[in-house]
Amino acid sequence: MNPELCVVGVDFGTLSGRAVVVRVRDGAELASAEHLYAHAVLDRELPDGTPLPADWALQVPADWVEVLRTAVPEALAAAGVRAEQVVGIGTDFTACTVLPVLADGTPLCELPAFAARPHAYPKLWKHHAAQGQADRINALAAERKEAWLERYGGKVSSEWEFAKALQVLEEDPEVYRRTERWLEAADWIVWRLCGRYVRNACTAGYKGQYQDGRYPSSEYLAALHPDFAGFVADKLEQPIAQLGDRAGGLTAEAASWTGLAEGIAVCVGNVDAHVTAPAAVAVEPGQMVAIMGTSTCHVMSSDRYGTVPGMCGIVDGGILPGLWGYEAGQSGVGDIFGWFVRTGFPAEYAAAAEAAGQDPHAHLTALAARQKVGEHGLVALDWHSGNRSVLVDHDLSGVIVGQTLATRPEDVYRALLEATAFGTRTIVEAFETAGVPVRELIIAGGLTRNALLMQIYADVTRRPLSLIGSTQGPALGAAMHAAVAAGAHPDIRTAARAMGKVERGVYLPDPHRAAAYDRLYAEYRTLHDYFGRGANDVMHRLRRIRTEAS
Ligand SMILES: Nc1ncnc2c1ncn2[C@@H]1O[C@H](COP(=O)(O)OP(=O)(O)O)[C@@H](O)[C@H]1O
Numbered sequence: 001m002n003p004e005l006c007v008v009g010v011d012f013g014t015l016s017g018r019a020v021v022v023r024v025r026d027g028a029e030l031a032s033a034e035h036l037y038a039h040a041v042l043d044r045e046l047p048d049g050t051p052l053p054a055d056w057a058l059q060v061p062a063d064w065v066e067v068l069r070t071a072v073p074e075a076l077a078a079a080g081v082r083a084e085q086v087v088g089i090g091t092d093f094t095a096c097t098v099l100p101v102l103a104d105g106t107p108l109c110e111l112p113a114f115a116a117r118p119h120a121y122p123k124l125w126k127h128h129a130a131q132g133q134a135d136r137i138n139a140l141a142a143e144r145k146e147a148w149l150e151r152y153g154g155k156v157s158s159e160w161e162f163a164k165a166l167q168v169l170e171e172d173p174e175v176y177r178r179t180e181r182w183l184e185a186a187d188w189i190v191w192r193l194c195g196r197y198v199r200n201a202c203t204a205g206y207k208g209q210y211q212d213g214r215y216p217s218s219e220y221l222a223a224l225h226p227d228f229a230g231f232v233a234d235k236l237e238q239p240i241a242q243l244g245d246r247a248g249g250l251t252a253e254a255a256s257w258t259g260l261a262e263g264i265a266v267c268v269g270n271v272d273a274h275v276t277a278p279a280a281v282a283v284e285p286g287q288m289v290a291i292m293g294t295s296t297c298h299v300m301s302s303d304r305y306g307t308v309p310g311m312c313g314i315v316d317g318g319i320l321p322g323l324w325g326y327e328a329g330q331s332g333v334g335d336i337f338g339w340f341v342r343t344g345f346p347a348e349y350a351a352a353a354e355a356a357g358q359d360p361h362a363h364l365t366a367l368a369a370r371q372k373v374g375e376h377g378l379v380a381l382d383w384h385s386g387n388r389s390v391l392v393d394h395d396l397s398g399v400i401v402g403q404t405l406a407t408r409p410e411d412v413y414r415a416l417l418e419a420t421a422f423g424t425r426t427i428v429e430a431f432e433t434a435g436v437p438v439r440e441l442i443i444a445g446g447l448t449r450n451a452l453l454m455q456i457y458a459d460v461t462r463r464p465l466s467l468i469g470s471t472q473g474p475a476l477g478a479a480m481h482a483a484v485a486a487g488a489h490p491d492i493r494t495a496a497r498a499m500g501k502v503e504r505g506v507y508l509p510d511p512h513r514a515a516a517y518d519r520l521y522a523e524y525r526t527l528h529d530y531f532g533r534g535a536n537d538v539m540h541r542l543r544r545i546r547t548e549a550s
Pocket residue numbers: 013014015292293294295333334335336337338339361362365445446447449450
């Protein structure tokens with residue numbers, strides 16, 4: 001193999017896109033570049049000032065294209081790599097991030113007539129305003145005993161494709177009528193790169209309810225809403241390609257944006273979480289990878305089929321060919337810590353942090369690390385962005401129990417870190433109880449930089465933590481898939497062994513702290529079931545009061 005061959009991976013995250021130039025031979029990351037989206041997340045208003053209701057989260061497609069025009073050439077230049085050395089480009093995206101387009105791929109929000117229409121914009125994964133539609137999708141599927149429902153742990157999320165599309169139909173029928181294709185951003189960006197719309201098997205399965213070669217039937221869709229009957233045939237259906245397949249060759253236009261050579265392999269789209277598994281060399285059954293950032297996704301391949309209540313989805317080959325791919329997740333993790341830093345970080349703390357040269361997270365983490373387990377007297381529920389697994393309810397909200405006049409910011413911060421660890425333990429236990437063993441826990445994503453958080457996860461789960469050996473796990477995984485699409489590696493397992501990176505046993509559980517956490521976890525589970533399983537519906541009632549008041 002030519003040792004100079006390279007591939008480019010581009011990770012489209014929540015706030016930015018990151019491009020990495022990777023050597024095919026050994027996965028060496030030669031250089032990377034990041035481009036922040038100019039519009040970030042539209043959660044209060046459209047670019048023209050049109051206000052948005054609560055729980056909305058939209059994006060602007062031109063921001064994604066800008067990543068191709070800026071971050072890719074910057075990364076190439078920084079790597080000192082010539083275009084001729086690069087044999088392929090692969091991408092991954094947040095999901096389900098989904099948008100309405102015309103038949104030629106033009107986003108509806110780019111048509112002047114629709115620029116002020118919120119439903120014409122891409123709905124980001126954390127757009128949580130379609131919970132009502134998701135509730136009806138689930139209730140009807142349960143009533144009709146739809147076979148696909150068990151593949152989603154018994155409940156489809158409001159984040160997924162059908163709930164978001166139904167919301168468009170019901171709230172802006174004109175936008176729905178003009179929508180010629182309803183597609184994942186993961187596939188739209190590949191379309192922009194190679195000029196072909198190919199639907200990827202990962203989002204089709206996890207986010208598009210495509211199971212065993214079919215979507216939910218038109219009879220079922222008609223029962224949801226008469227005008228929804230043709231949704232699959234008219235707007236969704238598209239040939240599906242497997243992960244690591246070549247979607248096409250880079251177009252002349254995309255070559256001029258990126259500085260790459262026209263015609264090189266463009267890999268089929270993929271999801272940020274799923275693509276990270278091979279980057280962390282998680283290619284064997286039972287290796288769970290938790291990608292921890294704004295949110296956490298738990299992805300795992302297994303040779304066992306089990307119906308795990310409340311998981312996001314199980315898809316045959318959804319992560320790796322030949323194995324069942326499982327996904328579960330927590331919709332808010334880093335986002336919750338970020339919310340606390342924005343709202344609960346007093347001026348005297350900011351001054352102390354500045355004097356110590358620490359950012360607010362590092363400052364609160366350092367203070368929280370001085371405490372013994374349980375010393376703050378708090379327990380929290382990590383539902384500030386709803387609950388994706390195992391309750392699948394985005395109308396749930398956060399709780400902190402035990403606050404007194406002596407409670408300090410670092411106490412709450414630590415309780416929030418712990419709450420997310422309890423959420424992960426709840427998910428791991430759901431898998432094991434369903435007979436799908438979790439043999440190893442590997443952590444990836446930006447939050448690996450918080451050593452206290454990592455130690456809390458080891459203690460709470462009573463498991464040694466392996467860490468991915470890259471700060472750009474999704475981009476590395478996308479690059480590895482590009483290497484497969486370009487024929488530089490025969491399959492993703494071979495690519496993973498050559499290019500992936502993992503370090504084992506980086507954090508080990510401490511038996512004393514783990515025992516102390518067992519007591520707090522028991523309290524968490526009591527609150528979890530009390531507020532989350534209907535004993536006290538106060539969170540739903542408060543949401544209704546908020547809607548009526550606004
Ligand atoms: N040291 C830290 N400890 C805990 N949370 C942090 C820290 N630094 C940033 N965060 C939070 O992590 C999130 C960013 O995670 P990151 O992995 O960088 O991004 P993304 O998920 O978009 O890829 C933000 O929500 C931020 O509030």
